[in-house]
Amino acid sequence: MEKSAVFNSKLLPYALLVPQLVITFVFFYWPASQALWQSFLREDAFGLSSEFIGFENYEALFAQPEYYKAMLTTVVFSTLVAVLSLAIALLFATQADKNLKAAQVYKTFMIWPYAVAPAVAGVLWIFMFQPSLGTLAQPLRFMGFDWNPLLNGNHAMALVVMAAVWKQISYNFLFFLAGLQSIPKSVIEAGAIDGAGPMRRFWTIVFPLLSPTTFFLLVVNVVYVFFDTFGIIDAVTGGGPAGNTTTLVYKVYADGRLGGDLGGSAAQSVVLMIIVVALTAVQFRYVERKVQY
Amino acid sequence: MVEHRPLNDVIAYAILTLGVFIVAFPVYLALIASSHDAGTVIGGHMPLSPGNHTLENYYRAVFVGGSRTSREPVGHMLTNSFISAAGIAVGKIFISILSAYAVVYFRFPFRKTAFWIIFVTLMLPVEVRIYPTYKVVSDLHMLDTYAGLILPLIASATGTLLFRQFFMTIPDELLEASRIDGAGPFRFFWDTLLPLSVTTIAALFVIQFIYGWNQYLWPLLITTQDSMQTIVIGIKKMLTTTDELAEWQLAMATAVLAMLPPVAVVVFMQRLFVRGLVETEK
Numbered sequence: 231m232e233k234s235a236v237f238n239s240k241l242l243p244y245a246l247l248v249p250q251l252v253i254t255f256v257f258f259y260w261p262a263s264q265a266l267w268q269s270f271l272r273e274d275a276f277g278l279s280s281e282f283i284g285f286e287n288y289e290a291l292f293a294q295p296e297y298y299k300a301m302l303t304t305v306v307f308s309t310l311v312a313v314l315s316l317a318i319a320l321l322f323a324t325q326a327d328k329n330l331k332a333a334q335v336y337k338t339f340m341i342w343p344y345a346v347a348p349a350v351a352g353v354l355w356i357f358m359f360q361p362s363l364g365t366l367a368q369p370l371r372f373m374g375f376d377w378n379p380l381l382n383g384n385h386a387m388a389l390v391v392m393a394a395v396w397k398q399i400s401y402n403f404l405f406f407l408a409g410l411q412s413i414p415k416s417v418i419e420a421g422a423i424d425g426a427g428p429m430r431r432f433w434t435i436v437f438p439l440l441s442p443t444t445f446f447l448l449v450v451n452v453v454y455v456f457f458d459t460f461g462i463i464d465a466v467t468g469g470g471p472a473g474n475t476t477t478l479v480y481k482v483y484a485d486g487r488l489g490g491d492l493g494g495s496a497a498q499s500v501v502l503m504i505i506v507v508a509l510t511a512v513q514f515r516y517v518e519r520k521v522q523y
Numbered sequence: 524m525v526e527h528r529p530l531n532d533v534i535a536y537a538i539l540t541l542g543v544f545i546v547a548f549p550v551y552l553a554l555i556a557s558s559h560d561a562g563t564v565i566g567g568h569m570p571l572s573p574g575n576h577t578l579e580n581y582y583r584a585v586f587v588g589g590s591r592t593s594r595e596p597v598g599h600m601l602t603n604s605f606i607s608a609a610g611i612a613v614g615k616i617f618i619s620i621l622s623a624y625a626v627v628y629f630r631f632p633f634r635k636t637a638f639w640i641i642f643v644t645l646m647l648p649v650e651v652r653i654y655p656t657y658k659v660v661s662d663l664h665m666l667d668t669y670a671g672l673i674l675p676l677i678a679s680a681t682g683t684l685l686f687r688q689f690f691m692t693i694p695d696e697l698l699e700a701s702r703i704d705g706a707g708p709f710r711f712f713w714d715t716l717l718p719l720s721v722t723t724i725a726a727l728f729v730i731q732f733i734y735g736w737n738q739y740l741w742p743l744l745i746t747t748q749d750s751m752q753t754i755v756i757g758i759k760k761m762l763t764t765t766d767e768l769a770e771w772q773l774a775m776a777t778a779v780l781a782m783l784p785p786v787a788v789v790v791f792m793q794r795l796f797v798r799g800l801v802e803t804e805k
Contacts, residue, residue: 264659499654
């Protein structure tokens with residue numbers, strides 16, 4: 231798409247672009263290329279000299295059992311959060327869609343957790359499930375369930391997943407509701423006339439028509455889990471216990487904070503960049519064309 | 524006609540009420556905890572109704588700080604959060620409306636290149652390149668400054684794409700008409716384009732303000748002095764003392780304060796918020 235009527239100044243457009251380009255080069259291209267370059271170097275402990283070592287940093291990275299563990303954790307975490315938050319949001323959205331007036335009110339009640347910072351959401355959930363004083367942890371312990379997210383990796387993962395799902399329901403709800411409201415009522419009525427009950431109508435008419443929204447949300451949710459949940463993990467578990475909630479993004483942070491291995495840390499960043507670029511490519515390839523608002 | 528079953532309505536309302544309950548409960552609990560004294564909260568038998576220490580807790584959180592930790596009071600952090608969130612939102616809008624104007628309304632060599640250079644930044648959030656970016660900011664002596672908190676986060680293509688899309692929908696006749704009236708690029712931008720863009724600007728501001736307010740990893744890395752911390756960082760640091768010793772009633776008061784501004788923005792500017800959310804994701 232191009233405009234047919236334009237101005238023809240020689241210098242002005244460049245001047246208009248300068249602020250954004252400068253910021254982009256200084257804080258984006260320069261650091262990103264530094265990461266790429268450093269991932270092929272080995273620096274000595276004092277950072278005085280460095281030598282080119284090709285792919286050794288990557289080889290060392292992929293030889294680490296912890297790296298595969300972090301990968302697995304990321305996959306488990308993303309799957310759980312995406313599936314749960316999509317399913318729960320879809321359930322609420324279909325109920326809200328039944329009554330238009332109520333839908334408007336529920337929208338207001340449902341969307342605000344979007345605005346809660348991930349780290350703050352994490353703190354709210356630790357408070358509820360803190361083993362010794364949490365309002366919801368006590369019934370668990372009372373029933374004889376040895377709930378302790380500080381020591382048990384699965385419990386920690388469950389807590390992080392709950393906080394992440396809680397925050398993401400609102401976003402998914404909003405898009406599902408919009409998707410549902412854009413499905414023509416006549417299609418659903420036609421199904422009803424043919425004798426299909428509510429459940430059958432949902433699975434054979436509504437759900438397929440909603441699939442572009444679902445797919446779009448799936449990609450957005452995976453990206454959300456990758457990056458925005460950093461605050462939740464850091465606040466709730468700090469990646470522990472024993473690395474059980476350390477995702478790939480958290481590992482870049484945790485390893486880098488210890489200092490030392492600049493090359494290894496850069497290699498981790500580069501691998502992450504490749505994953506994100508692939509995800510974004512999928513998003514543009516499939517989502518752009520199919521999603522209808 | 525779709526059949527109408529009263530039982531169906533009852534189930535729908537039950538599920539929705541459950542939904543609102545799930546969404547609201549963690550926050551309700553935080554509000555309750557912030558109204559009790561330390562003993563009641565730590566004892567593990569906190570009632571589900573408000574206590575009478577609300578004013579005291581919020582006063583201490585905002586102006587005094589915790590007694591067991593040497594942390595800054597929250598009042599200062601709130602100011603930092605406001606400055607960086609507003610700075611990120613305004614900065615992003617400023618640089619992106621200008622670049623979108625250049626890309627849409629001018630023809631010049633390397634126009635496509637410039638667009639792609641900006642577009643690629645969409646792919647890599649700051650989390651992926653934290654340490655190299657940290658190095659750059661540190662080399663520029665911007666650690667512990669507002670510039671360091673704000674500038675790296677405004678390098679993104681979201682705004683440019685949004686404005687570009689919006690400018691494309693503006694009829695060409697408007698530009699032709701202003702040119703006949705003798706308007707140059709500045710006049711057209713100021714008198715025609717900017718007034719038309721007000722809603723888009725507001726929607727972007729709402730989304731970016733929330734984005735900026737809720738930043739965590741970046742401020743965590745580049746602020747070393749307590750005086751530069753944002754509230755989202757502050758609340759986490761309140762809990763890094765061992766959990767039993769943490770002053771939960773103050774931490775929860777801080778959590779409530781940290782949530783309040785962005786939540787208020789979403790609730791009171793819902794229409795703009797939804798619009799911004801839908802359009803930035805396109």
